[in-house]
Amino acid sequence: xxxxxxxSDAGVFTQLIRDLGVSGVQFAExxxxxxxxxxxxxxxxxxxxxxxxxxxxxxNEPVQGAYDFDYPDSLFFANxxxxxxxxxxxxxxxxxxxxxxxxEEIRLGDTLSEFISFTAAFKDPVLRGxxxxxxxxxxxxxxxxxxxxxxxxxxxxxxxxRKAAEVFHFVSFVEHEGVLYELxxxxxxxxxxxxxxxxxxxxxxxxQNIISVLQKRMxxxxxxxGKFSVIAIHRDAIERLEDLRQQGxxxxxxxxxxxxxxxxxxxxxxxxxxxRRQNLYGLIxxxxxxxxxxxxxxxxxxxxxxxxxxxxxxxxxxN
Numbered sequence: 527x528x529x530x531x532x533x534s535d536a537g538v539f540t541q542l543i544r545d546l547g548v549s550g551v552q553f554a555e556x557x558x559x560x561x562x563x564x565x566x567x568x569x570x571x572x573x574x575x576x577x578x579x580x581x582x583x584x585x586n587e588p589v590q591g592a593y594d595f596d597y598p599d600s601l602f603f604a605n606x607x608x609x610x611x612x613x614x615x616x617x618x619x620x621x622x623x624x625x626x627x628x629x630e631e632i633r634l635g636d637t638l639s640e641f642i643s644f645t646a647a648f649k650d651p652v653l654r655g656x657x658x659x660x661x662x663x664x665x666x667x668x669x670x671x672x673x674x675x676x677x678x679x680x681x682x683x684x685x686x687x688r689k690a691a692e693v694f695h696f697v698s699f700v701e702h703e704g705v706l707y708e709l710x711x712x713x714x715x716x717x718x719x720x721x722x723x724x725x726x727x728x729x730x731x732x733x734q735n736i737i738s739v740l741q742k743r744m745x746x747x748x749x750x751x752g753k754f755s756v757i758a759i760h761r762d763a764i765e766r767l768e769d770l771r772q773q774g775x776x777x778x779x780x781x782x783x784x785x786x787x788x789x790x791x792x793x794x795x796x797x798x799x800x801x802r803r804q805n806l807y808g809l810i811x812x813x814x815x816x817x818x819x820x821x822x823x824x825x826x827x828x829x830x831x832x833x834x835x836x837x838x839x840x841x842x843x844x845n
Contacts, residue, residue: 528610529608529610529659529669532671533671534613534757535798536757537794537795539553542617542668542671546635550631550632550765551632551761552759552760553757553758555756555758556572565760566733568766572736573616573757574696574697574743574754574755574756576697576747577693578695588710588713589743591708591718591719593714593716599649601623601702602618602623603619603715603716605714611668612695612696614664615711618664620709621638622642624759625638637664641664651715694753695712697709706719706724
C-alpha cells in the first residue's frame with residue numbers, strides 16, 4: 527500500500543501525532559519568522575517546507591552547515607525511502623529526537639515508544655527509514671489525512687514530466703545538546719550548524735538561531751519563488767497555561783481566556799479535518815449527472831476526461 531500526499535498544516539500535524547498516541551506537544555503556523563521569539567519559552571523546533579531543487583543535493587556538502595556522521599546516538603535520524611512521506615518523516619525525526627531531551631513534556635505513547643525501542647538496535651538511517659515505511663500503523667495514520675480524489679486516474683499515465691521545481695520537501699530543525707541540527711531525510715546524515723551553538727540552552731537564543739538559519743536558507747533558495755512554509759513544534763498550549771497559572775505568572779481570568787481561544791482553534795482544526803476526510807464526490811457526481819442530463823454519453827465522457835486531466839495537473843503541482 528502506498529503513502530498518499532498530506533497537506534502542510536499545523537492542525538493536520540497536531541492530529542496526526544495525537545492519532546499516533548503522542549501528547550504534550552502541538553504545531554503552529556508561523557507567518558513571520560520573528561514570531562518564533564514569542565514561542566521561545568515552549569519552542570522545540572520547526573518544520574520547514576520549501577521547493578525541492580535537485581542541484582542542492584548534487585554536491586558533497588549541504589547548502590548550509592556540515593554533515594555530522596558522528597552525530598549522538600540520542601539523536602534519531604531516518605532516511606526517506608518512499609515518496610509522499612517526507613512530512614510525516616520530518617515530524618517523526620523531530621519528535622523521536624526531542625523525546626530524549628524532554629521526556630516529561632513530550633510523551634510518545636505506546637506506538638512510538640515501541641518503535642524507538644525497536645530501531646535502537648540499529649543506527650543506519652536507511653534501515654530506520656525502511657522501518658518507518660514498513661509500519662502499517664504509521665502509514666495508515668498518515669494516509670487518513672489525505673484528501674479523497676474525485677476521479678480514478680489512468681495508472682499508465684506517465685509521471686516523468688513532473689518538474690523538480692514543482693516538488694516540495696520537508697526538513698526540520700531542532701536543538702540537541704546545545705547544537706542546532708537539521709534533519710533532512712534525503713541527506714545521508716544529520717546536518718550540524720555549529721555556528722549557531724547554544725551552550726547555555728537558552729530558549730530565546732534557540733529561537734533566534736532558527737530565525738537566522740532560516741533567513742539565510744530562504745536567501746539561498748533563489749529558485750523557490752518565495753514559496754516557503756514554517757510550522758513550529760511547541761509544548762501543548764493548555765498544559766503550558768496550566769503551569770503558568772500554578773506559578774502565578776497569569777491570573778485565573780487570563781487562563782480562562784487563553785484556554786477558550788486555544789479550544790476554539792482546536793475546534794476549527796477538527797472541523798477542517800472532518801471536511802478533508804469526507805468523500806462527498808459521490809453526491810457531487812450524482813448532481814453533475816442531473817445537471818448534465820441533456821448531454822449525450824459522448825459529451826459527458828469528454829467532460830470526465832477533462833476533469834481527470836485537471837485533477838492530474840493539480841496532483842503534480844501538489845506533489
